[in-house]
Amino acid sequence: MTTHTISEKILSAHCGRPVRAGEIAICRVDCVIGTDGSGPMAIDYFEQMGGQTLFDPSRVFFSLDHYAPPDTPQTMAFHQRIREFAASHGATVFEVGDGISHQVAVDRGLVGAGDLVVGADSHMVTCGALNAFAIGVGSSDLAAAMLTGKIWLRVPETIRVILRGRRPADVAAKDVALFLIQRFGGDGANYHTIEFAGDALPAFSRDDRLVLCNLMVEAGAKAAIFPGPITADPQAVFHIESECDLAEVTPQVALPHAPVNVVPLGAAAGVPVQMVFIGTCTGGRAVDFRDAWDAFMRAGGRLADGVQLVLTPASRDVHDQILADGTLARFQAAGAVLTTSGCGACCGTSGVIPGDGTTVLSTANRNFKARMGNATAQIYLASPAVCGTAAATGRIPEHV
Amino acid sequence: MTVHGRARALGDDVNTDYIISSSRKRATIDPKQLAPYLLEGISPEFAASVRPGDVLVAGRNFGCGSAMEVAVTVIQAAGIGAVVARSFARSFFRNAINNGLLVVECDTASFQEGDDVTIHVSDGQVQVHNETRDITAAGAPLPPIVQELIRSGGLVPYLAARGSLD
Numbered sequence A: 001m002t003t004h005t006i007s008e009k010i011l012s013a014h015c016g017r018p019v020r021a022g023e024i025a026i027c028r029v030d031c032v033i034g035t036d037g038s039g040p041m042a043i044d045y046f047e048q049m050g051g052q053t054l055f056d057p058s059r060v061f062f063s064l065d066h067y068a069p070p071d072t073p074q075t076m077a078f079h080q081r082i083r084e085f086a087a088s089h090g091a092t093v094f095e096v097g098d099g100i101s102h103q104v105a106v107d108r109g110l111v112g113a114g115d116l117v118v119g120a121d122s123h124m125v126t127c128g129a130l131n132a133f134a135i136g137v138g139s140s141d142l143a144a145a146m147l148t149g150k151i152w153l154r155v156p157e158t159i160r161v162i163l164r165g166r167r168p169a170d171v172a173a174k175d176v177a178l179f180l181i182q183r184f185g186g187d188g189a190n191y192h193t194i195e196f197a198g199d200a201l202p203a204f205s206r207d208d209r210l211v212l213c214n215l216m217v218e219a220g221a222k223a224a225i226f227p228g229p230i231t232a233d234p235q236a237v238f239h240i241e242s243e244c245d246l247a248e249v250t251p252q253v254a255l256p257h258a259p260v261n262v263v264p265l266g267a268a269a270g271v272p273v274q275m276v277f278i279g280t281c282t283g284g285r286a287v288d289f290r291d292a293w294d295a296f297m298r299a300g301g302r303l304a305d306g307v308q309l310v311l312t313p314a315s316r317d318v319h320d321q322i323l324a325d326g327t328l329a330r331f332q333a334a335g336a337v338l339t340t341s342g343c344g345a346c347c348g349t350s351g352v353i354p355g356d357g358t359t360v361l362s363t364a365n366r367n368f369k370a371r372m373g374n375a376t377a378q379i380y381l382a383s384p385a386v387c388g389t390a391a392a393t394g395r396i397p398e399h400v
Numbered sequence B: 001m002t003v004h005g006r007a008r009a010l011g012d013d014v015n016t017d018y019i020i021s022s023s024r025k026r027a028t029i030d031p032k033q034l035a036p037y038l039l040e041g042i043s044p045e046f047a048a049s050v051r052p053g054d055v056l057v058a059g060r061n062f063g064c065g066s067a068m069e070v071a072v073t074v075i076q077a078a079g080i081g082a083v084v085a086r087s088f089a090r091s092f093f094r095n096a097i098n099n100g101l102l103v104v105e106c107d108t109a110s111f112q113e114g115d116d117v118t119i120h121v122s123d124g125q126v127q128v129h130n131e132t133r134d135i136t137a138a139g140a141p142l143p144p145i146v147q148e149l150i151r152s153g154g155l156v157p158y159l160a161a162r163g164s165l166d
Helices: A004-014 A041-048 A073-089 A101-107 A121-129 A138-148 A172-185 A206-219 A286-298 A316-322 A325-333 A384-393 B023-028 B032-036 B070-077 B091-097 B144-152 B155-162
Strands: A024-027 A030-033 A060-064 A092-094 A114-120 A133-136 A150-154 A158-164 A192-199 A223-225 A242-246 A252-255 A262-264 A275-279 A308-312 A360-361 A376-379 B001-011 B055-058 B080-087 B102-105 B116-122 B124-128 B136-140
Touching: A004 A024, A004 A114, A004 A133, A004 A192, A004 A223, A030 A041, A030 A138, A030 B070, A041 A073, A041 A138, A041 B155, A060 A073, A060 A101, A073 A092, A092 B144, A101 A114, A101 A121, A101 A316, A114 A121, A114 A138, A121 A133, A121 A206, A121 A223, A133 A223, A138 A150, A138 B091, A138 B155, A158 A172, A172 A206, A172 A242, A172 A252, A172 A262, A172 A275, A192 A206, A223 A325, A242 A376, A275 A286, A275 A384, A286 A316, A286 A325, A308 A325, A316 A325, A360 A384, B001 B080, B023 B032, B032 B070, B080 B116, B091 B102, B091 B144, B091 B155, B102 B116, B144 B155
Parallel strands: A030 A060, A030 A114, A060 A092, A114 A133, A158 A192, A158 A242, A192 A223, A275 A308, A275 A360, A360 A376, B001 B055, B055 B080, B080 B102
Antiparallel strands: A024 A150, A252 A262, A252 A376, B001 B116, B116 B124, B124 B136
């Protein structure tokens, strides 16, 4: 194997024969993750498939993250269904407050280089930061993987994104990711893996890599992978090679109502905001809260009148880190509201729902109309530093 | 396999939250109960206007965003017979095949609301005939595993019958 992409190498190792882009492969999976959103339906399907036992209970996880905490009898019933199924089949549950499924998997070291991770959450691609092939699926594929330990996959073609040059100090990984999805468009990476490469890679921390992989699904990517122990061969065949000179990237913002509506930050400067949301699997890690706090302080350190600042750590680990270093207490003293670790307000399933006609600036990944549970809200997406600045100024800033 | 229906024209980038809002799933995941809210993010009147057998005809990237599978089952519960689009987001495409919903990728630029549409599927080859405009578009061919899943009625009956993917 001297001419394979990372995806081809990982999928070949999981189907027992060398496969190339375009082939269909039946692959064994290393880690299977459901959520309270996708899990109840997957359990129904598992039972309808005739499932009696999980292929390997030690590799099956359910995360109670979308309804955290449940605020209706129905969502509580979803949780009970998952808890009872997991208890009787030996699977592990990430409880309410433990955090977002893929973040918990990363925190607990459940994903390793070369792994094939299948999760019923579109942002499962995040785990590709650890040199794994991680894909988001629906409840039926989840059920099949729970039962058989396998999934059928079309081996994807690869887009190689070559990151070069020095990233400016005011440019976050979120800005680079928004810049890339604007370049590709909402379906530009459809059915493809995005492999990151280039001499700038060492400047991207693990947290930065999680952000970049996470957002590539907004360009349609099946998977997004950083090199590690598994690397692409020098003669690997890439469908597209796309260079990105980081020196040309500036702070970005996605305008309502799609994550690909990306413009340079200055183009939206001055827009008044009534809610600032710092959280989610894109922008809810400890470094994000620290960056947001530093920017908040540089912008005056007082919560602007009429702005609600909502914090939702991506996981309990993240919560404990910002508790330990004082960031959380400082934010709360400034008037921020803390909600339960998990998906939070991102998709309108728990947490704070924006008011009618309000404008939200968020560190999240999607800003579709009604995404946060109110169709009249306008949602803008930006980096944690931009969001921290806006919390102090009450407006989308010109710069950070 | 042949599906005949009335085209319901949609645009590009119809995401799964527009097909069925994530926040609606807090009440139930029963597709019959969710069907009255189909596509409410685009048009609150849409669900009530659906006639059984209607075919959704969309542009690029249909089903992008969340991989939630109720976005497929709610389309089925509403009585939609098939979805034809210029392209699909991959997670929606898989979920559709896995639930036995016919999804066809072809050029939809000339299709308009209300056109009479007939879809023929045979041996993995797909033809979409717009009777109103007398245009035939070739759909992207279906790989053997996808054909088998469609023949079985989806992944659940496929695995219930075979017990294994290989």
